[in-house]
Amino acid sequence: MTKPYSVLAGKAVRYIAQLRGGGSALPGLFVEKIDRDFVADTLGQLPRGVVLVSGTNGKTTTTKMVVELLESQGLRVFTNRTGSNFVRGVAAALLGAVDTRGKLDADIAVLELDEAHAVKFVERISPTYSLLLNVMRDQLDRFGEIDYTADLLHTIALATTDGVVLNRDDPRLGSKAFRQDITVPVRSFGVSNVLLSQFPSDDELRTATKKITFKASLFHEDTSLETMQGNTATIAYDRKKYSVDLKINGIYNVLNAVGAVALCRMVMGSELDQKALFGALANVTPAFGRGESLIVNGQPCQLVLVKNPSGFRLGLQSFSAKGYATMIAINDNYADGRDMSWLWDVDFDSLRAGGVAEISGIRAYDMALRLQYDDVPVGNVSTDLKKALERFIATHSATPKRIYCTYTAMLALRRELAKITTVEDVR
Amino acid sequence: MSAKPLVILQLYPRDMNIYGDHGNVLVLARRALWHGYAPKVVAYNPGDAFPERVDLIVGGGGQDSGQDTIQADLQKIGPKLKKLTEAGTPMLMICGLYQLFGKSFTTQDGHVIQGIGLLDVETIAGPERLIGNISTKSNQFGTIIGYENHSGKTTLGPSAQPLGTIIKGAGNNGEDDFEGARYKNVIGSYMHGSLLPKNPAIADWLLEQAAVNRYGDFTPTVADDRFATEARKHALKRPR
Numbered sequence: 001m002t003k004p005y006s007v008l009a010g011k012a013v014r015y016i017a018q019l020r021g022g023g024s025a026l027p028g029l030f031v032e033k034i035d036r037d038f039v040a041d042t043l044g045q046l047p048r049g050v051v052l053v054s055g056t057n058g059k060t061t062t063t064k065m066v067v068e069l070l071e072s073q074g075l076r077v078f079t080n081r082t083g084s085n086f087v088r089g090v091a092a093a094l095l096g097a098v099d100t101r102g103k104l105d106a107d108i109a110v111l112e113l114d115e116a117h118a119v120k121f122v123e124r125i126s127p128t129y130s131l132l133l134n135v136m137r138d139q140l141d142r143f144g145e146i147d148y149t150a151d152l153l154h155t156i157a158l159a160t161t162d163g164v165v166l167n168r169d170d171p172r173l174g175s176k177a178f179r180q181d182i183t184v185p186v187r188s189f190g191v192s193n194v195l196l197s198q199f200p201s202d203d204e205l206r207t208a209t210k211k212i213t214f215k216a217s218l219f220h221e222d223t224s225l226e227t228m229q230g231n232t233a234t235i236a237y238d239r240k241k242y243s244v245d246l247k248i249n250g251i252y253n254v255l256n257a258v259g260a261v262a263l264c265r266m267v268m269g270s271e272l273d274q275k276a277l278f279g280a281l282a283n284v285t286p287a288f289g290r291g292e293s294l295i296v297n298g299q300p301c302q303l304v305l306v307k308n309p310s311g312f313r314l315g316l317q318s319f320s321a322k323g324y325a326t327m328i329a330i331n332d333n334y335a336d337g338r339d340m341s342w343l344w345d346v347d348f349d350s351l352r353a354g355g356v357a358e359i360s361g362i363r364a365y366d367m368a369l370r371l372q373y374d375d376v377p378v379g380n381v382s383t384d385l386k387k388a389l390e391r392f393i394a395t396h397s398a399t400p401k402r403i404y405c406t407y408t409a410m411l412a413l414r415r416e417l418a419k420i421t422t423v424e425d426v427r
Numbered sequence: 428m429s430a431k432p433l434v435i436l437q438l439y440p441r442d443m444n445i446y447g448d449h450g451n452v453l454v455l456a457r458r459a460l461w462h463g464y465a466p467k468v469v470a471y472n473p474g475d476a477f478p479e480r481v482d483l484i485v486g487g488g489g490q491d492s493g494q495d496t497i498q499a500d501l502q503k504i505g506p507k508l509k510k511l512t513e514a515g516t517p518m519l520m521i522c523g524l525y526q527l528f529g530k531s532f533t534t535q536d537g538h539v540i541q542g543i544g545l546l547d548v549e550t551i552a553g554p555e556r557l558i559g560n561i562s563t564k565s566n567q568f569g570t571i572i573g574y575e576n577h578s579g580k581t582t583l584g585p586s587a588q589p590l591g592t593i594i595k596g597a598g599n600n601g602e603d604d605f606e607g608a609r610y611k612n613v614i615g616s617y618m619h620g621s622l623l624p625k626n627p628a629i630a631d632w633l634l635e636q637a638a639v640n641r642y643g644d645f646t647p648t649v650a651d652d653r654f655a656t657e658a659r660k661h662a663l664k665r666p667r
Contacts, residue, residue, distance in 0.1 A: 137445065146445070
């Protein structure tokens with residue numbers, strides 16, 4: 001049972017931390033120290049339990065979508081919006097949401113946790129549902145091996161009490177080995193065979209061999225993306241097809257939306273309000289930096305977060321370079337991953353015709369070197385991100401712009417862009 | 428005048444290709460082209476027919492599962508690779524294939540995987556991964572810059588020379604200051620990055636051996652390595 005004083009003390013620390021403009025996780029760390037059961041006790045009150053979203057790519061956008069879809073069903077949803085996605089980050093977010101007696105005014109929690117932190121989380125709190133997106137090469141310098149990352153997600157699935165929703169097209173998540181010892185119901189989402197070719201996996205990156213296609217029929221309950229025409233998606237389940245016009249860009253965002261639909265179907269069961277679901281789905285937008293469009297001097301300026309080869313490849317595939325001026329900003333801070341090897345697993349042929357006007361970030365020259373070997377024309381190269389952005393905007397004032405950037409480069413770019421345009425506050 | 432062909436064999440690209448080691452093949456092919464040759468990149472996967480004419484062989488790192496998949500096939504082509512080595516064929520083996528080009532790899536649970544013994548090195552799985560930016564010094568290639576990520580600890584036997592001595596990073600085992608191994612024209616190394624883009628001197632040396640073996644000489648052009656030079660400079664400033 002949560003001690004009342006730990007909530008009050010935690011809230012006080014949170015208040016002080018906010019006054020100081022400090023990190024979002026500090027109060028969480030504090031409350032965890034004085035009351036280790038705070039998170040478990042608080043989340044334990046929720047009538048519909050906890051949804052855990054994990055995987056390499058798309059966690060933030062998918063979590064946002066799940067929240068909006070569940071809200072469309074009339075649920076009050078708690079989520080860890082700050083993106084401080086480990087247990088103490090969840091604790092900090094909870095501190096902000098509970099009343100002084102430690103009561104959380106919500107029906108369900110939807111939490112985004114990266115693979116390693118999610119495993120720590122499930123040691124203490126069993127998720128009611130988990131939504132597992134994909135296993136791709138990301139920050140291998142942190143996790144070591146992609147098979148190990150799959151093991152982490154498997155641990156999450158085994159700890160889940162009511163139901164697992166997984167991406168059946170992911171070679172590891174969709175494998176028999178992954179699901180054979182999961183005892184709770186497993187549901188799947190994925191794309192039709194026609195669309196599958198647009199989702200290269202890391203495994204087939206350098207091979208001509210055909211990926212094994214996991215038949216949707218293997219799964220009793222499947223939600224699938226059938227077709228994608230412009231912004232109109234056809235989503236199928238229960239032998240019915242539904243057409244919906246989406247605001248989100250990029251086919252990988254759409255796939256994540258289908259995952260969110262599958263999860264929402266599982267949570268709501270027969271209570272599902274289909275009309276409200278598709279109404280909300282039509283209006284979901286990507287999370288910041290995931291293809292969001294800002295307006296700079298009357299022209300769109302799109303930020304595309306790239307943090308691993310598959311994400312970069314999908315980004316290049318989803319957004320046509322035609323008519324856009326392109327900038328790339330590559331940092332190698334801890335949050336970005338220090339290893340530059342991943343740039344060599346991305347093909348940049350699609351940028352050859354238009355070239356890349358501006359390259360920046362701490363590892364600007366690694367990026368320039370990569371493009372040189374793909375024969376992509378390179379404009380300016382500079383490690384000074386602020387100056388590079390200014391030059392990019394000034395030189396291409398009358399053209400739509402797109403910036404591919406790593407995580408910390410994106411944060412820096414958003415700070416600069418906020419000086420000249422409206423940038424959504426993510427804090 | 429038609430350009431002289433050079434055959435670059437990529438060893439097991441399906442199972443041993445993580446951490447951007449494909450970049451090494453790309454750099455060799457492009458630079459061969461710049462130097463006036465006609466590179467032909469051939470992929471060799473388990474069960475494939477081994478090409479008759481090979482001028483240069485490149486291999487990369489893999490998951491443990493990838494290593495299991497290729498192991499039997501590697502034993503099968505081992506004698507062929509040894510013959511090519513003795514004949515002076517240049518080879519670059521990174522990480523996983525560096526280990527398997529050695530004598531043996533002992534896993535965490537004591538299981539011994541036989542290598543092909545082409546390099547006089549032995550590897551034992553260590554308790555933790557050696558991860559981070561790495562730079563080494565080589566009399567022949569100058570400063571070598573890369574990124575390491577391995578749990579295997581490799582020790583050199585008497586007939587293997589190190590590729591470089593550690594400036595920063597762990598290297599073969601984190602203890603004896605050596606990184607990589609050389610025998611004849613074969614280079615083994617733990618360095619990703621990819622290795623060759625930021626170390627064009629090694630790329631050109633490999634191409635030179637290949638060209639000299641096949642045509643008796645190598646006349647390189649001056650490559651535009653300005654980006655590589657700058658990328659090296661910035662990489663050396665980065666934390667581990």
